[in-house]
Amino acid sequence: xxxxxxxxxxxxxxxxxxxxxxxxxxxxxxxxxxxxxxxxxxxxxxxxxxxxxxxxxxxxxxxxxxxxxxxxxxxxxxxxxxxxxxxxxxxxxxxxxxxxxxxxxxxxxxxxxxxxxxxxxxxxxxxxxxxxxxxxxxxxxxxxxxxxxxxxxxxxxxxxxxxxxxxxxxxxxxxxxxxxxxxxxxxxxxxxxx
Numbered sequence: 001x002x003x004x005x006x007x008x009x010x011x012x013x014x015x016x017x018x019x020x021x022x023x024x025x026x027x028x029x030x031x032x033x034x035x036x037x038x039x040x041x042x043x044x045x046x047x048x049x050x051x052x053x054x055x056x057x058x059x060x061x062x063x064x065x066x067x068x069x070x071x072x073x074x075x076x077x078x079x080x081x082x083x084x085x086x087x088x089x090x091x092x093x094x095x096x097x098x099x100x101x102x103x104x105x106x107x108x109x110x111x112x113x114x115x116x117x118x119x120x121x122x123x124x125x126x127x128x129x130x131x132x133x134x135x136x137x138x139x140x141x142x143x144x145x146x147x148x149x150x151x152x153x154x155x156x157x158x159x160x161x162x163x164x165x166x167x168x169x170x171x172x173x174x175x176x177x178x179x180x181x182x183x184x185x186x187x188x189x190x191x192x193x194x
Contacts, residue, residue: 034074
């Protein structure tokens with residue numbers, strides 16, 4: 001099995017989480033975040049590295065959002081509504097419920113408080129979220145005949161995801177928490193992930 005990773009953000013920095021993993025021809029974008037410390041081209045991932053022509057629908061098999069924090073979802077409406085990605089997007093139900101609130105708050109802070117040029121509109125956020133398929137914890141979703149995904153609990157936020165192909169499984173965790181927390185659910189046993 002061949003696995004390639006293209007790190008578009010959060011490789012050696014906090015923020016702008018965006019990793020494109022290629023597993024035997026299937027290209028999965030894990031997260032589509034933004035960097036809140038930048039107000040220039042470094043704010044969003046360089047999507048031209050995925051497709052120079054801008055044909056993102058054919059360049060990616062799907063997008064999986066690990067959780068609702070802005071460093072994991074902040075560029076998603078920009079990528080779907082401005083750059084034109086219309087392919088499958090998956091996230092858990094809680095993430096889908098909270099993402100529009102986080103994105104709209106971020107948009108208002110940038111435009112109303114800081115006076116920056118709008119990167120995406122409220123309508124863009126709504127249209128983006130209409131493209132999302134919500135996934136239950138431990139639910140297996142068939143993306144296509146060669147790719148399925150499953151959400152597991154990681155201890156940070158709500159859920160990371162597992163991408164499975166006939167060639168094997170790949171675990172991607174957007175962020176994790178190693179210490180116990182009385183507010184969050186029990187961690188997923190390691191044996192479940194192997």
